[in-house]
Amino acid sequence: QSVLTQPPSASGTPGQRVIISCSGSSSNIGSNNVNWYQQLPGTAPKVLIYRNNQRPSGVPDRFSGSKSGTSASLAISGLQSEDEADYYCAAWDDSLNGRVFGGGTKLTVL
């Protein structure tokens, strides 16, 4: 059971907009920055969004992040087949004194 809660799966057709949610608590999302990671099949994770809504250079602006209270979300617009991957949210947890991840959301492009 992950500390951060994500839906296990999401799907969309090419060109659609998909939103992946991440729910936490006051000790993690509520008081710390949220990062999102993309893991393509068979590869190491890669940072997609940092500090709630910042994109590293090289990440398309189709990807955006937001945070409100103890929840965060990742939006992917103009869905493409290469977006098919696992997506994880993460934050530091002040109560656990550790980093916590969501259980991951497997995105399927239909």
Place this chain on the structure above:
Amino acid sequence: EVQLVESGGGLVQPGGSLRLSCAASGFTFSYYSINWVRQAPGKGLEWVSYISSSSNIIYYADSVKGRFTISRDNAKNSLYLQMNSLRAEDTAVYYCARIVGASTLDHWGQGTLVTVSS
């Protein structure tokens, strides 16, 4: 180019020990905090341990506390994870990942597989 290369994984019996290494290059290793993160086969990411740039702050996940020890040698640009009393549930790919801005894991290694089985 920032590179992190893990090594030391393999097959070990329950109760055994293993030492993982992470060799860093392409950046000033001594300036950065580093994490170990693991991923069991077919499962999600699990944070394992954190070490600050000068080793003065260390944290562990409850699942490994008392069994795993994180350390680093800044002179050798290397990070280590000593794993003792290994259990079947420790079977996973272990990644080292650099931290920037206090919370972002911006570069990850390719991972090394640890299998705990008799």
